[in-house]
Amino acid sequence: MKNPFKKTYSPSERKKFAFLGKVKFFTHLTFDEMSQFLPAIHQRKYVQDEVVFFRNDPSQALYILEKGEVTLNIDIRTDFETIIKINEGEPFGENSLLENSKRIYTAIVSTEEAVLWVIPNYAVLDIFHSNQKIKAKMMSSLATFYDRRNQQLFSSYKKSYGFFNLGQMFE
Numbered sequence: 542m543k544n545p546f547k548k549t550y551s552p553s554e555r556k557k558f559a560f561l562g563k564v565k566f567f568t569h570l571t572f573d574e575m576s577q578f579l580p581a582i583h584q585r586k587y588v589q590d591e592v593v594f595f596r597n598d599p600s601q602a603l604y605i606l607e608k609g610e611v612t613l614n615i616d617i618r619t620d621f622e623t624i625i626k627i628n629e630g631e632p633f634g635e636n637s638l639l640e641n642s643k644r645i646y647t648a649i650v651s652t653e654e655a656v657l658w659v660i661p662n663y664a665v666l667d668i669f670h671s672n673q674k675i676k677a678k679m680m681s682s683l684a685t686f687y688d689r690r691n692q693q694l695f696s697s698y699k700k701s702y703g704f705f706n707l708g709q710m711f712e
Contacts, residue, residue, distance in 0.1 A: 548573065548576075550572060550576070554572075554576065554579065555572075557575075557579060557582075558572050558575050558576075560605075560607070560630070560658075561575050561578070561605075562575070563630055564605055564630065564631070564632050565632065565682055565685075565686060566603070566632055566635065566638070566679050566682045566683060566686075567679075567682075568682065569678045569681070569682065570675060570678055570679075574672070574674070574675050574678075577668050577672065577675065578660060578664070578665075578668065580664075581660055581661055581664030581665075581668075582658050582659065582660050583658075583659050584607070584656055584657065584658055584659070585656075585657050585659050586654060586655070586656055586657075587609075587650040587654070587655045587656075587657065588650065588653070588654060588655075589650055589651065589652060589653050589654070590649065590650065590651075591649070591650045592647060592648065592649050592650075593611060593634075593648035593649070593650065593657070594634065594644050594647065594648050595644065595647050596615065596616060596643075596644050596645060596646055596647045597643050597644060598643065598644045599642075599643060599644075600634060600636045600637040600639070600642040600643060600644055600662060601637065601661065601662050602634060602637055602659045602660060602661050602662055603632060603634050603635065603637045603638060603659075603660045603662070603665060604632065604633050604634045604648070604657045604658065604659055604660075605630070605631070605632045605657065605658040605660070606627050606628065606629055606630065606631055606632075606633070606655060606656075606657055606658075607629065607630075607656040607657065607658055608629060608654070608655060608656040609629070609650060609651075609652040609653075609654055609655030609656060610626055610627065610628060610629075610650075610651045610652045610655065611626070611627040611633065611648050611649065611650055611651060611655055611657075612625070612626050612627070612648070612649050612651045613625045613626075613627060613633060613646045613647070613648055614646055614647045614648075614649060615646055615647070616647060621647060621649070624646060626651065627648075633648060634648065635683060635686060637660075637662040637665065638662075638665060638679060638680070638683050639683075640666060
């Protein structure tokens with residue numbers, strides 16, 4: 542029997558949930574939990590070569606790429622070196638889920654246009670403060686994400702025969 546008191550969602554909201562539900566930090570959230578983010582999410586269009594944020598900027602938002610491509614880059618002297626390409630449906634700027642963090646890379650739009658979903662850090666932290674279950678689920682996803690990145694880093698280090706000092710990572 543259908544519960545007449547259960548919240549229902551519009552087709553537009555359900556479409557947003559379908560998109561968010563595929564994003565690694567939201568996969569374990571229910572529609573009710575995801576709905577708390579909807580008022581804070583806004584879309585922003587960027588053009589080719591536009592910088593979304595620079596390394597060392599305050600981490601003020603989580604981004605989800607809806608359309609286009611964004612590269613994450615590290616700056617070496619006066620140049621940028623691409624470390625990863627972000628494709629449609631993927632998030633970046635994940636350290637905005639943490640308080641008082643700074644960007645560790647520069648994000649640059651690499652296609653003619655990119656459409657991003659922007660979720661401000663203050664909204665995420667407000668939701669975390671009022672709903673510990675959402676925070677626990679998303680922090681677990683973030684920990685899994687960082688664990689995979691560490692595994693990739695160590696694997697890359699082993700394959701490169703230790704061309705850099707991995708010990709510096711732990712200083």
